Amino acid sequence: MSTIVPQPALVEPDTSASFPISSSTRIYTDAGSTAAGDVGNYLAEIMRPSTDYPLPVMPSTTAPAGGIALLLSGADPSVGATGYQLDVTASRVTIRAQQPEGLFAGVQTLRQLLPAQIEAKDTRQASWTVPGGHVVDHPRFAYRGAMLDVARHFFTVEQVKRHIDNLALYKINYLHLHLTDDQGWRIAIDGWPNLSTVGGSTSVGDGPGGYYTQADYQQIVAHATARYVTIVPEIDMPGHVHAALASYPELNCDGKPRAPYTGTDVGFSSLCLGRPITQTFVDDVIRQIAALTPGPYISIGGDEAHQTKPSEYATFMNWAQQTVAKYGKAAFGWHQITGASLQPSTMVQYWGDSSTHVATASAAANGTGLIMSPAKRAYLDQKYDSRTVIGLSWAAEIDVRSAYDWDPATYLSGAPASSVRGIEAPLWSESITTSQDIDYLTFPRLPAYAELGWSPSSTHDFTRFSRSLAAQGPRWDALGIRYYHSSQIPWSTASSSTGPQGPVPSGIEGKCLDVLGANHADGTPVVLYDCNGTPAQHWAIGNDGTLRAFGKCLDVTAGATTNGAKLQLYTCNGTPAQQWRWNPGQGAGILNPVSRRCIDDPAATNANRTQIQIHDCNGTRAQIWRLP
Template sequence: MNTTDNLIPRPSHVAPGDGPAFLLSPGARIAAGHAAAQVAEQLAALLRTATGFALPLVEEHRPGDISLELVESFDGGREAYTLTVAEDEIRLTASTPAGLFNGVQTLRQLFPAAIEEAGAAENRDAGTWVIPAVEIADAPRFAYRGLMLDVARSFFTVEEVKEQIDVMTQFKFNALHLHLTDDQAWRIEIHEPAENPSGLPYAKLTEVGGQGAVEVPTAVPPRGNSGFYTQQDFRDIQAYAATKNVLVIPEIDLPGHVNAALAAIPQLNPDGLAKPMSTTSEVGWSTLSVELPATYEFVREVLSQLAAITDGPYLHIGGDEAHVTGHDDYVAMVQRFVRIGAETGKSVVGWNEFAAVELPEGSVIQYWHGDFEPTVRQAEQSGSRVMMSPAANTYLDQKYASDSPVGLEWVEGGPFTWSEYYNWDPAQGGLQDQQILGVEGPLWTETVRNNQQAQWLLYPRAVSLAEVAWSGQEVRNAGDFRRRLGALGERLAQQGVVFQEAPDVEWSAKPEYPFPDPIAGSESKYGTIEA
């Protein structure tokens, strides 16, 4: 079976060609105009590493080249592309660099898996790099295809976030939601404003809250990582993400999940006394105060500064699990927070609890758990779009099995493997595709301490979500996807990506890296143990 049969996500249209295959030769070039140069250079860098070929960038193509071409309009929207492979050329066409980027990810999978191996040129002959003739026309089902990384419970450095982006984008994910604040920590720098009526010590948010982290006895190590992003760090992440067609969505969780803020800024507490920092993984026990003017002064300043450094159109204000906030207080506060967020010029995003308030035009409801009816009602009446993250189909922190060394198991119906994340349709409960912004898989990090642990929980389940979000329901098939997952194993292993070896998948290779076990120094079915 050739590589055209193994593509993930499944393209809209794949037609194997009758002619001879394309052979990438040492003299091949990559032809691209100025507007396509960045994507062309990314493709060249990938291919040079594995092949050792020079692959210079040129503007005019000749036989044997790979051509990237931008056109004025294109069926399927800004992320659509066509890819044609023939004996004498590879031609990739789109209307935007985003479309070209998506096409490059497909082209990457058409090459033999050895293309992922750094230094492969040393032990490969020049006839290795063969791609079958094929015609592909492709476009995404949903505009938003995201992952969420909870950097509040355990911090991920700028470089670690970039590594996550590098892996996720090969499956055409185009959004990264960063959960920046919670009870355990505050991860984004907020400058002292020129006007500060209540004298709120904003620098304390990272001075105190940046040192926080969750602590779970079964995690390795038990305590999460501390740290925070300066505003320049956040800009750096966004700039890198933009080169990979990824939008960054920041979240400040309100009015619950706020203990780190209450510990840093005494004036946010009715008694004027700072709360102690907490490392507990329990949820729903903290709240802002509806009656304090400082609450709204604080929220306005934080959201305004965050909006000012956010390139994308979305600002996430949380809204979930405010269990100790009275219903009337919740509605009153969140109604004001939504307006404050909208005044920044961003589209306000919130977890589905915030569907209880009147939402402004352009708002997005992220459905994760509980009653679905308010979300559907808002979509129908206010025009709010829905981001689908139902916990039983998208929560990537859930355990694969009861004895998984990391992960949680609170979601009903678990434990969860790749299939629960594949066998569902986001258009449910009366929602139509046009009301759905897209799909997001959240990774909460109560038990996650590094990128390897994160990858093990993410993959292969995030690959399932990638196909759910990209491929039309009519082209998806679970049995065929299982086979394609197995073939993907070799590519992930070549990249050094840790993944969980689902026992019902015939994997082409196993991950090379060991997986940390709760009992450091022992052996387990998850591999050699490293703390």
């Protein structure tokens, strides 16, 4: 019981007892609660594939003599509405809570007490034994969140649902979905079809876009609700709206259409706040999003509205908050919303890169609730270190200790601790396109934020946490989570040197980065070739900044740094010629950080076997590549 993440409020191990799960084990749930039965079925569905046990779920009106019991009575009063009590003896496992949400939290702790292979989707051989002991647990903050940006790159319903499942394991209970931005509009709005067909058609680096139908969005909400995760949808305004402006010219002050945008700049777009159609548009969007969202919040963004006059911004954001309230929700906003008059129910999300922000601290002192997401500590899109291939670094390089060693309640100078409602870790998606990418930047940092949000501050200790985190590695392996093997963590399994794996498609449709030939000797050319799924097109992102295939590294021939230098496969040697980074300046390029040149198709054609080179970064289609 020493490696539970987040650390419980009270843990009392009992080494003299343990409970063996067998083919005869049953799961009993409170007979008076359908929701408790649902939690029992959720637990059974996790455990059945790996154990190959039937694990029937049965309602019970009394505490059963054996098995696993999920009961809504008898919990220690300190657990409150969302905590739980867990007791493991030789005869049974009992989780008690006051509400089903507490039972669900207790189930996450039970999962971590079982061998990591319990998470596998196929039958495994293991001793399915739960160690004995007593746990009483409850959260420090009511809001423990993560954010996923689906606007800059789109992620499917199934990808979002998978991410929700991984968040729930660590008792994260809010998922903030950044649904709209300059590069894409991701939610269908009745009466405004171009938002989907035009605004939803693009993403960073000219990649494929996408959008959610309202039925899709409801699927995400339902999946999250079943895991006690509340969705917070964000419709950013009045800036970060280029996708909307490209969809409807009448939202522009000059009434002229805008071309879609696929770069990574910010702060250049604004709704035309003086036009009546703007309020009609915003009202329609908020009304429909509110009707689709059972949670209490709708985020109206409010950040980086550099093209909006401050007086117009304040007037508009005052109205937008009132509109959210009109449809029965409370407004969420990034901390720039403090430039308006805040409604009593408005929640402010602080993302600044400083521990000082007078306007936000003043609002907090006057009763406004804060969610803490300081970029230098909590931004999941920031690199782990200077060698991380994907991610950004404008705020900081954030390894696990930096993610863990701060206190949300005291971080912002002048803000009362009582104003802090919780923590959120945002993942912006400029540099990520796959579920592997999401995993790689999320884990192992997400559990650090989960512990900051859940565990008592008195338990905060990085040495203890690092040991607990190391024990999660085999569990992530079983779940198929490709995580970053931070050198700060004493992993209990052999450290992997690679992150996301797969093909590296070109911006030229149907072409991939390919190792030419079959011998893979040093000096083998790296070329453009029809994507075919063969091992010659299987690349892995190295934790050391490399791109690897066949155990060797992508290399600039002879270490050259000039235009036209060819790429080859070569034994990994740690030289600058083998270093690669996602290039934020060009949307989807791959940059050699020493030469400052990008991977380039010299012919810019569909010709197979064209040897790839480096060249001055220019953002052309010949330099668009999508990392695994």
